[in-house]
Amino acid sequence: MSNPVSEESTLDALLQAEQRGAFLRVLGGCMLLMACLTSVWIWVGWRAGTWFWFWWTSGLGVIGMSLWAGGALLQQRAAREYAALSGTLRARLASPLKAEGGVSPADSQRRAA
Secondary structure (H helix, E strand, C coil), X not given: CCCHHHHHHHHHHHHHXXXXXXXXXXXXXXXXXXXXXXXXXXXXXXXXXXXHHHHHHHXXXXXXXXXXXXXXXXXXXXXHHXXXXXXXXXXXXXXXXXXXXXXXXXXXXXXXX
């Protein structure tokens, strides 16, 4: 039988990974929004003979998209690991009830439907 403390710490780590991913997605989205707002000055900069606003906006867009994609990947990985772990936890919790002749939560849900 596995240690419940290690399962709790694993679940906490997965939850923190999902929260970090959500934070990165929000930060990346804000940077993309800022890039859209600063894109207004690209034309003005070109007319003045400078490429500053073009490179500034491009940099914001690339960094924002990278943060957003990295956050999405982090959230996806944590969600997959959580789903795999919760499936094994459900199976482990249901098996002692079956061994004792009781009704598992899955069986009670099936009978209710």
